[in-house]
Amino acid sequence: MVLDASVLAKLFVREPLSEHAHALVRAHSRFHAPALVRVEVSSAITRKVRRGELTAGQAEASLALWAEFRRLSHLRLDDDGDLLPAAERLSLDLRHPLADCLYLAAAERHRVPLVTADRPFVDALAGRFPSVRHLDAAGP
Numbered sequence: 001m002v003l004d005a006s007v008l009a010k011l012f013v014r015e016p017l018s019e020h021a022h023a024l025v026r027a028h029s030r031f032h033a034p035a036l037v038r039v040e041v042s043s044a045i046t047r048k049v050r051r052g053e054l055t056a057g058q059a060e061a062s063l064a065l066w067a068e069f070r071r072l073s074h075l076r077l078d079d080d081g082d083l084l085p086a087a088e089r090l091s092l093d094l095r096h097p098l099a100d101c102l103y104l105a106a107a108e109r110h111r112v113p114l115v116t117a118d119r120p121f122v123d124a125l126a127g128r129f130p131s132v133r134h135l136d137a138a139g140p
Contacts (some may be wrong), residue, residue: 010135104132
């Protein structure tokens with residue numbers, strides 16, 4: 001399956017649905033994501049410092065765990081450039097942000113579900129992309 005940054009970030013900072021994200025990762029052995037996910041998860045962690053939700057030390061620990069996860073896990077990163085033409089078409093067709101459409105393009109390329117914690121994204125795709133699932137409904 002493809003996991004987006006909204007799901008993966010929950011593995012490294014406590015947020016609503018973090019338990020769901022951990023259960024999903026424990027239950028599956030292989031994941032895909034566009035390479036952009038490296039920046040997006042790191043950005044989500046550092047943003048929590050700016051908002052006062054984490055200390056710099058907590059963020060550094062979370063970033064180290066994120067780096068270790070990428071190195072040790074079965075997360076396969078797809079080259080953003082390879083996904084870009086399909087993502088651009090999806091973005092134009094759906095009138096949705098290109099970054100989100102990179103994840104959708106990866107899911108279509110691998111013919112696997114996309115799991116996200118982004119409810120508006122799931123709602124925007126309802127009916128057209130039944131393999132897109134919200135984290136709370138993805139199950140382990």
